[in-house]
Amino acid sequence: MPKYNFTVNNKSVSVEADADTPLLWVLRDQLNLVGTKYGCGVAQCGACTIHYNGSPVRSCQFPVSAVGTGKVVTIEGLSEKGDHPVQQAWIDMDVAQCGYCQSGQIMAAVALLKKTPKPTDEEIDSAITNICRCGTSVRIRKAIHLAASKGGKL
Structure with missing residues (x-):
């Protein structure tokens, strides 16, 4: 092998x-x-x-x-203590319901914010194609905006 x-x-x-x-x-x-x-x-x-x-x-x-x-x-x-700005925004916005898709959602959001530090709703919707069966897309978008507003190292 x-x-x-x-x-x-x-x-x-x-x-x-x-x-x-x-x-x-x-x-x-x-x-x-x-x-x-x-x-x-x-x-x-x-x-x-x-x-x-x-x-x-x-x-x-x-x-x-x-x-x-x-x-x-x-x-x-992403961070030693789970305190990456996007992870923190997820907590602050109470994004997760079942939580299963959230690691993939967070990884996609971090990549988006590195490329587009202040994305519009349309840019978020276009970039985050991950599926959330619980329907937390509105909170995901809010968390991405919150993380973007805090800037810092993404």
Whole structure:
């Protein structure tokens, strides 16, 4: 079985996996980073969103062999204490209901705010294509605006 060496949450890791193994399963099963969730398995729902070289990627369809020397950040890597500005905005706006999709939503929001620090509602709606079955889209949008208003390091 091939061995892959790459960076996850600023730490060097080495894993053995089949080339076509989705990064999601490497993160969850081999590295015990279970904040990234499995939702649909076809890159549509966004529960598995992580950052790869700073861009949001749906890890359920991203093979470990494609990581190369890239840098992966999961929800666990946003901040040591869970106090990233977007995570804090999620708490302040009481976004989560069931919470299952929230790590993917947060990762997508962080990527959006890095690219567009003061997004409009339309830009948020266009960029955040993750599915929330609980229907917290209005609170998600408010949390993104709150995080944007606080600025700081995203």
